[in-house]
Amino acid sequence: MQNETIIDVQHLAKSFGSFEAVKDVSFTVQRGDVFGFLGPNGAGKSTTIRCMMSLITPDKGSIELFGKSLQTHRKDILRNIGSIIEKPDFYKYLSAEKNLEIFARVSGAEVSKIEIQEMLEFVGLANRGRHKVGGFSHGMKQRLGIAQTLLHKPELIILDEPTTGLDPQGIIEVRNLILRLKNEQNKTILLSSHQLSEIELIANRMVIINQGKSIVEGSVQDLLQAEEIVVKVVVDDSEKAMRCIAQLETAKNAEAFSSTEIEVLMKKNEIAAFNKFLVQHDVAVFSLEPKRKLEDYFIKIIQA
């Protein structure tokens, strides 16, 4: 069922008074994608997602999910989506179990108490089910939020900035949960984040938006592969290495920073051959560290 379009957003626009939050955003998400939705703060990511979840009404453009218009099939569409918009908020005076029961009851699916317990186990909150959410940490609320998105077994999961405000441990936990959803349950996931390294680690496709407009869309690998990156090389003798590199056409702008460190500009898929070339010319290579990654690509796109 790959290559089935799950999300199709075309020329979306939304203003709040004179402020144009979204000017022209278009992208498509295929079934099974982990789709990165990238953009700096204020780019219009949350507004776009809120339009997709029918929290706000767009001024222009079309939104189709599962091949149906959101305007005419809102209920059918939302039945198949689990989402966390910005941050998961729960009824603080109720327990985690009761909160899940409440949201499950309006999710359009029959969810048993056993399933709720299993879901709490899945997100690592099995022993906190009866505790009031008011006492939960941000990380625990985030995990409970993921439990809430999965409870009614949706096909599409939309996570808006799911790691915002989390400590490093929390970020790793949420990232691992997303990877489990991708690998174990083959969910289609739209992940909005400004944690670019996260998108690079998890997503297979992405769109970058800036100032309310979509700039570029495609496979993360293709977009990054086509880019030249800076590689930091640690060798035994940088002078000898520099003489070798001078013979290469693929490595550009080589610069030695110390007697053992060099930085070279090259395409990602040429790194292996470059390493082999140095070794064949009796240069001991201790490490090759690509420095130019998604963050640089992102900044380049935004500045352009």
Added chain:
Amino acid sequence: MLLKNTYNELIKILAKPRSYLGFGALTLLVLIIIFAMKLDGKSIISFVTATFENSISFNGHVLNGNLIAFIILQMLIVHVPLLVALVTGDLISGEAAMGTIRMLATKPISRNQVVMSKFFAGAIYTFLIVVWLGFLALFVSRFIFGTGDLIVLNSDGLVILKDADILWRFGLGFCVAFLSLLTVSSLSICLSAFTENSIGPIVATMAVIILFTIIGSLDVTVFDTIKPYLFTTHMAAWRSFFENPVPLKDILQSIIILVLHNVVFVVVARIKFSKKDILS
């Protein structure tokens, strides 16, 4: 989905400590009134009946449970709207302030159903408050003070109602009192749809009631045309059941006006909430 979400709304209402404030406050106030009447009720009754002692002779058990229930209702029906608004005024705006309205609005339930389920849950809460007030006022008073004929003092003079002729009047009186309080509940839910501040609609509801009550009591010609249409004018319609004969036409008119207010408040809330961009 409407029933399921109404059930959800009731769970939320019952889990909030503030929902029990109303029951607690009513219990305390009724017990204070009963205690005061037990202690000094006879002198209060003598003071009231003194005016008529030249023309009427009062015999028997005047200070009885029926009279205490009537006095309690008369005193508390003014304060109960605050207790109702305290819970219902928070039903939409409280969720907006908490952020849970965002979670709820992304579920496959229509915005209209969200408003209607809150209205029904608010109505059930209001009903429970009225039932509790009725239980305390009528049954506890009758248990402590016993029964007897009810003497009611109104603008036309004294009305004496036979003991056997009382319970149905209280029953129907409580029904109209429920409708009055339901109007307060609908007004607060309506105001709640306009804001994301949880206290605002509660204060605004009380402000509207106070304003309308003042307009209703001012003897100014310019307000005479609007007075019959203010819901506050009809909030004391329950008292009409303690007149002899019962002015059914006036009561029906009050019921119609209160029902119309409820319809308008709910429709406005539905329209506002359905078109609202949820940005919280």
